[in-house]
Amino acid sequence: MGDERGAARVSSRCQGIPPFYVMEVLEGAQELERAGDDVIHLEVGEPDFPTPEPVVDAGTRALRDGLTHYTHSLGILPLREAIAERTLRDSGVAVDPGQIVVTSGTSSAMLITFAALCDPGDQVILTDPHYACYPNFLKTLSVEPVYVPVDPEDGYAIDPGRVRAAMTPRTKALLINSPANPMGAVLSDDNLAALADLDLTIVSDEIYRGIEYGGQSSSMMRFREDTVLLDGFSKRYCMTGWRLGYVVAPRRLMKPLQALQQNLFISAAEFVQHAGLAALRDDVQDHVSKMVVELGTRRRAMIDGARDLGLGVAREPEGAFYLFADASHLGPHSLAVTRRILAEAKVAVAPGLDFGERGEGFLRLAYTQKTERIQEALDRIRRLLESW
Ligand SMILES: Cc1ncc(COP(=O)(O)O)c(C=O)c1O
Numbered sequence: 001m002g003d004e005r006g007a008a009r010v011s012s013r014c015q016g017i018p019p020f021y022v023m024e025v026l027e028g029a030q031e032l033e034r035a036g037d038d039v040i041h042l043e044v045g046e047p048d049f050p051t052p053e054p055v056v057d058a059g060t061r062a063l064r065d066g067l068t069h070y071t072h073s074l075g076i077l078p079l080r081e082a083i084a085e086r087t088l089r090d091s092g093v094a095v096d097p098g099q100i101v102v103t104s105g106t107s108s109a110m111l112i113t114f115a116a117l118c119d120p121g122d123q124v125i126l127t128d129p130h131y132a133c134y135p136n137f138l139k140t141l142s143v144e145p146v147y148v149p150v151d152p153e154d155g156y157a158i159d160p161g162r163v164r165a166a167m168t169p170r171t172k173a174l175l176i177n178s179p180a181n182p183m184g185a186v187l188s189d190d191n192l193a194a195l196a197d198l199d200l201t202i203v204s205d206e207i208y209r210g211i212e213y214g215g216q217s218s219s220m221m222r223f224r225e226d227t228v229l230l231d232g233f234s235k236r237y238c239m240t241g242w243r244l245g246y247v248v249a250p251r252r253l254m255k256p257l258q259a260l261q262q263n264l265f266i267s268a269a270e271f272v273q274h275a276g277l278a279a280l281r282d283d284v285q286d287h288v289s290k291m292v293v294e295l296g297t298r299r300r301a302m303i304d305g306a307r308d309l310g311l312g313v314a315r316e317p318e319g320a321f322y323l324f325a326d327a328s329h330l331g332p333h334s335l336a337v338t339r340r341i342l343a344e345a346k347v348a349v350a351p352g353l354d355f356g357e358r359g360e361g362f363l364r365l366a367y368t369q370k371t372e373r374i375q376e377a378l379d380r381i382r383r384l385l386e387s388w
Helices: 002-008 021-034 053-064 077-091 105-117 134-140 160-166 189-196 251-265 270-279 282-308 334-345 371-386
Strands: 100-103 123-128 144-149 171-177 201-205 228-232 245-248 322-326 362-366
Touching: 021 334, 053 270, 053 282, 077 100, 077 245, 077 270, 100 105, 100 251, 105 134, 105 171, 105 201, 105 228, 105 245, 105 251, 123 134, 134 144, 144 160, 160 189, 282 322, 282 371, 334 362, 334 371
Parallel strands: 123 144, 123 171, 171 201, 201 228
Antiparallel strands: 100 245, 228 245, 322 362
16 A cells, blocks of 8 residues: 555656666675675776866865855856857857856756756657666656667768658757767767758767867867757766766857756855866866876777677777677677676676667676776686686
8 A cells, every 4th residue: 555655656757767777787796895706897987087186176275265155056157268268169169158057067967958948748869879867867857869770880970861850840959979978989070060950959968078089079069059068077077076067058048047057956066166167277188188098098908808708899989988899699688798797707887778779789898997907807707708
């Protein structure tokens, strides 16, 4: 009886939100660690580097100076000015600080963006595979995700024809992500330009920009000034736990975005915004460059090692810090494969299922650990595969 009443209180919207399976892997890994096992973590989406020291210094100084209060709902002006400057340098587009909302992570930027753009029953087009949480932000707002398939053989390019075919009168936006999680794919300028021609609002999540291993990725802003740009400090500046992000939006969206930010979150934390301001200083970009060089070495070890194991790498990742490898020969259900790899090899990896139907059969291997640990993880998996 009690159960039935409880079930009735859960919204149908939330019943449609699946678990984030990688968290199940992480929790399973932590249980093994509590029992004394040495588990190698290739499942979580954060590098093992510390936050750059100048950023920590600025954050600590701000705390000591008592900068621990609410700020302007859009964020402190010097930070918005610095973000506008970065946007101009990156894309050639001059945005006004009044077109920027500083948020507690890119995640909350995403929430207010889709809340401002969409009504219940509307649709947003995104790729399959995709970042695991995208559809769940949409479902939380009763917005329907509509998927266009992308393939490793085409470098995960987004075919504008497929987007056009997926458009209906209810379509509000196309959501893109380059460099992409989990594929590590970088969209070419030609692809971005072709997508820019679509008669559709484009929301571009560029949280992995700056983490590239060949050519640099381009901002969608370069091709469409009215892009709704989502970005944050988590990945580039190793600030996952600080929770800082932002949205740059056309003026027509600023009133609802600001009202949502005021009501739902009030403002991002003041001292964290001061740390973010330091992260955008020129001297910190050296830290980012060094990190990318080190990640590049780890990437090579991961790709070569995964291929040696017989995993399918049709397309090498060009950005972010993930290898999305085809492991379908090990079993049709990626969650079962990851559970076995964790239990028997003590290596935690993310199941492809988390990233959409077309991710099933794949594993996401984050090259966020030191090269020796990556090699050790691959050795452990190799020993397991001998008796698979
Ligand atoms: C593509 C993508 N967007 C957004 C986020 C969330 O970032 P934040 O820590 O800024 O909320 C992540 C985190 O993994 C991500 O991979």
